[in-house]
Amino acid sequence: MEAGTTRTTDPLVELEFRVRDRNCFFVEMSATLECLVHLEHFVNRSDGRLLEYFTIDGVAPDRVLSTVADAPAISDARLVSRGADGGLFEFVVSGRCVTTTLADAGAIAGTVAAERGTGRVVAVVPPHAEVRRVAETFRDRHPDSELVARRDSDRSIPVRTERGARATLADDLTERQREVLRTAYLSGYFAWPRASTADDCADALGIAQPTFSQHIRAAQERVFGRLFEPSAPER
Template structure:
């Protein structure tokens, strides 16, 4: 299913319209406190402009630039306002891609066989303004936003959902970059968890990925 959304209460749609840019969701985590941690790539807008818009947006609790690009960058947002991804999740659908350009959101979602398509559309329209269902296609197995294919899937099969969330958040946040762009404390705060909990998840997840990558070989 593919939707066009013009709900300016959604920050990524509003920002794309006001700043005249393209905004694409890279990763999201639903925190234990109900807020969302979201990573968006922004192309075509000054980073200061994006952060200024976020500071004025009632649904944005916190925002920071993680990685500066040529004309934009990767941003981290803590969100408490309306979000199309949670709307889809609450209705039983899975977001495959979420983006916006010049004030128009484009959302592609897959609907499992046991979920009623009509109820998904109705829920989406109830929660968001100016929603159009522009395409509906039958397809084979769909790939959600946070899932990669091929060898990348094999490397993460042994990880729990929480370990995947923490590891990907750490990666996108620049925790593994040199020099580091985020500390363990900053990543933990973004996820709404304690720093020791974050560090534990990262270490265990790394060990599992390395075991998969190196066939569990013990070099010691």
């Protein structure tokens, strides 16, 4: 699953970390289950927790769910879609997380993955953020990690983050509408057959189902309006 992106004309810096911090649940999970774990998207919930979507390959989905049931960092877990040897999972995360570490330092999680106990995190550092502060903050919060590469990049800022989303939809959607629309999409709410109900999505976001329905309809109206409203004639 590829995340959407948005371009920036200013230079970016990528910092790549090797992570063996077993307090990071995705690293611990990859070691315990001897599998490949890859972050697809994440959403900031209004209660301060994160809603994260991981593709996990090389292990039966039931084993994943039974393992994370005892993980202190994960408040809730759900299988969204089943693959040939794994699947896409939805986790409500309240514990230590590399994505929040990077966000606190002003950076964006470009890649978050782990295999058999070794994690790989690529941080995208925008021009306004301090590269040194990002590196120091990450190593302070995740002691068993090391910076293995720094490189200039012309890559796009991932839209799966709040910063990337604001860059493309800030004039059209409120923050809550973005969260609801993205969660609905990632959860398979728009799929056929539908993988998640409105109740499922509302529970994932920690809101009431009528509130979810209100926001999703408003977000759809704005997006469709932007797509289908006639453009002003060029001069």
